[in-house]
Structure formats: C-alpha cells, structure tokens
Amino acid sequence: MIQTIGTGPDLGVQIMEADKSRATAWRLQFFVVWAIILAGLVGFVMFTVKLDATFLTKVVPFIVGGVGVTIFVSFCSITLAIVLATLGALGRLSRNPVANGIASFYVSLVRGTPLLLQITFIYLALPQAGIVLDAIVCGIIALGFNYGAYMTEIFRAGVQAVPGGQSEAAASLGMSGRTTFLRIVAPQAFRIVIPAIGNDFIAMLKDSSLISVIGVQEILWKAQAAGRPTYQSMQTLIVAALVYWAMTLVFSLFQARLEKRQAVGDRAVNPR
C-alpha cells in the first residue's frame, strides 16, 4: 500500500536530497551564530582596549611558557588521582567495614569541601604541622587528592556496571575472588571508565589554574603577572583564555578519537 502515490523508486532519492539540504542549511546557521558571537567579542575588545602589538609579542610567549607547567601538573595529578581512585573504589566495594569506612570518609570529606580550600590548606596550613612542601608539589597533591575522590565513584560505578553473570561465570570455573576481579571484572570495568578518565583530564587542565593562588607559575599565574603592572589584564587574560581553549580543543579531539575507537570495540565486544 506504500506505492499508491506512484512516486516510484525516486522517492527514496528525493527524501535523501531533502535531508541533505536541510542538514547543510542547519550547519550554515550554526557557523553564522559562532561567527557573530566571535565578531562581537573581538569588536568589544578592540573598542575597549588598544591592542599593542609590541606588548603582545612580549606577553604571548611568556604566557604560553606556562603550558608546560599546566600539562605537567595535570599529568602528575591525574596519575595520582587514578591511583587513589583505584584504592578508593576497592575500598568502597569492599565488604570489610574498615576499608569501606576509610574510603567513604575520604570521598565524603573531599567532595564536601572546596578544591580551592584544599589547595590552600596543603600549602598554608600544613606548614603549621611542620610539613613544608614545594608549591608545585602541594598543587599536584591537592588536585590529585580531589580528583581521586570523584574518580573513586566513577571507578566504583565502572566495576558495578560489569554484569554479575561475569563474576558468576568466573566463580563457576573455580576462580578465587581475587583472580575474578583481576582477570575478568577489572579489564571490563577499565574499558568502561576510560572515557571518564579523559574527561577528568580535560577538566583538570582548567582546574589546575587554581594553583596559581599558591604561586605555581602556570598559565593563569603568568597571565596575571604580565597584565598587572601596566593594567593590561584584559589582554593577558584573553590570551590565557585562548591558550586554555586551544588545549581543551586539542585534548577533546584525542578524547573523541579514543571514544570512537572504544565504541567500535564495544560493538565488537558487546552487541546487545
């Protein structure tokens, strides 16, 4: 009863072409919106401040010089966070009340207090207890400690997302709980949490700017330092913003690729 209109086999082609032109129009509008907003922002800046070329050529390399520190801190912190989150997740999944208690206390405390407070606490308060650490070490510890708590919950959810039948099958083969976790559950859980780790790394790149308050010379610290003396913070902060934005875009690209590969893997591995 479908062919009553008599459009014949062309109908499918017509529908496809209509869909395509609609998609093209949508994309066009989308880019126009971006262009307008961008033009507005650039116009606002040009109108507000004088763009001093000599100032910028001096200041841009100085700020971009902070990229290394930002990425170094983020890498170290995410590594620390992964270690803490693995331990935390094991604790949260444990039937042992001591392990579970320690892990949930950690998660609760860290998630219940501001990251900025944690950073300043480690840098400013710990010396009162006789613990004096380098600012960059304080920053890495604080960020790793903080992200570890959030990632604990991600890892726990990843483990719980592995179907119970997997553990039962492993148990029915005679595997111990430990072997079951290491060989069967953990590898599957790891695949599940990889995208989340990528997300957290990108978030960390930006949150690492908080450690500028304890004097670590990363991107934001440098931007503030460069702009303050001559009251040209508008220029330097915009440069810093663009640097963060560019880093985010680059790492998001990696992330998208990884997730795409992951999705292919999942299809090959988990069709239903």
Next chain:
Amino acid sequence: MNKPAAIPSSHVIHASETPGALTPPGSDPIVFATDIEKYFGTNHVLRGCSMTVWPRETIAILGRSGSGKSTFLRCLNFLEEPSAGTVTIDGYPVEAMPFGGRSGHHREQIRKLRISAGMVFQEFNLFPHLSVIGNLTAGPTNVKGMHKKEATELAESYLEKVGLQDKRDEYPARLSGGQRQRVAIARALTMEPKVLLFDEPTSALDPSLVGEVLKVMEDLAHEGQTMIVVTHEMQFAREAADRVYFMDQGVFAEIGPPDRVIDRPQDERTRQFLSRFLGASQGQGMGPGAVPAEQVQPGAAEWPPELLVPPDVPQHDHL
C-alpha cells in the same frame, strides 16, 4: 582427591533413584544434595530437596518458572548460599553456613567444589573482553595454573568437540546465540568437571538455534558426561535423561525415569504442569496419548489465569 566416601550419614536415597544406564556397575554416587533449603528473606524457596546422582548419568529438572529449580541448581555450586543442607561432589562435602559468614576456609571449600562442578548459564556469560580461545583457557590457566600452550591445546580439543574450531579467534560478540552457548559449554568442559550443571541453557536462544545446543548436550550425555540440566525441553528430557526430577513449590514432587514422569505422571502437580505443556504446544513434544485428554482440561482450568500465560516455554520442534 578424596576417595568417594560412603553416603553422607543424613542422606536418604529416594526409592526412584537408581543408577543410570551408563553408570558402571557398583559405582558410588558422585553427587549428593542432602536436604537443601533456601530462604530469600522470609520466602521459603527450597524446602528440603535431596538428589543423588551416579557417574555418567544425565538428570533433568523440570518445573514451572518460580518453582525453585534454578535456585536448587545454583545451590549445588554455591552461587546461591543454601540456608541449610550439604552438597557432596566427588566425595567432597560442603555444608551450608547461613550464619557463619564466608570464612576463608569455607570460601576455599566452595572454590574446590566449583572446580568439580562446571556450569552453563542461560545467558551464556562468556567473557566479552576475551576471544573464544581466551574464554576457554581462562579457567585452566588461572585456576589450575596450566601453561598457556597446554591450555590452548586442551581448549582447541574441546572447541572441536562443539564444532567451533573455526571460531577460535573470534570475540563472543561476533557469534550467534547458539555458538555462544556451545562456546560456554566448551569453556565449562576445559576444567574437566565431574558434573556439568546446565541452567536453562536454551531458554535465551532463538528457536532456530536451540537444536545445535541440544545436539551438543545429547552427545555429551551419550558420551557419559555427568550432567544435571534444568530445562523446559521435554524432548531432551525424554530422550537424554536417565532420571527426571519434577519440582513444585520448592520440593521434588516426583522423581523417576522420563518415560514414567513425563508420559505417565503419578503426581497431580506433575500432571497439571505437563497439561500446560500439551496445551501450549498443540501436542508437539509429547508422546502420543501421553496425558489423557480428560486430565488436561480440569488441570488447565484450575490454574490461576496469570499462570496460564504460557511461559518461557519454547514452542518448537527441533530434535
């Protein structure tokens, strides 16, 4: 391992429990399930179930959904912790410890028992991150400490047995349901268990794929692999089983050879169950005149309507 001990002191062998056709004369039973009870909360699911299985026997457990037959099977290898009772496999008794928690010793006992009792699940439960050969070597390498090369050879021989040697390097996701279940059977066999437990192995399969799995199971039965099979496949139970256990509301209501329990059931509950089958499949899968027509109607009429909805019973003819 331990020499098969005498019958556990509290175990009572039912009058209908006699060694199967393939059992070597004079053999001791290999599986004793003694007075298994199971509570889920206050729900009394198993009310004292006992079973005796001799080597090389095939046992079919029948019963409607919710009667407790899968729970009983899962209690045999402690995937469900029984609330009371003892499971003895190959002379190695493990008692239910409902209060004791799982001490290290008890856990180790259970682990040893599970090595003797392989299991095949309704949902296959293959390891999706491992290839077919990886699924098959996982047990021998991780549990028995077998070398990879030796385990691979063993795995390949069992893969050949289920006719899937060409799928050796595929991942489970790329297999059909029937192939997955055959891989799962091969995986259980790689541990060379004394008894294989099947938990409705064909219920999750597309009807057209059931036959290939049942074929593998029938071959195993004829080769003398000891098996306990929870199933809805009447044809399989009739042709491959040495003995049928019919479960109703947590007790074995009727025990006996298939030609008696399926074709001439003595217990009213068994008759009602089978009459539903007859109704659901228009007589397919039932021997001629298996249940007299006059028994079918009253039986069916007594069922509450929700139980008349025919169930997870595959309706097809494949053997």
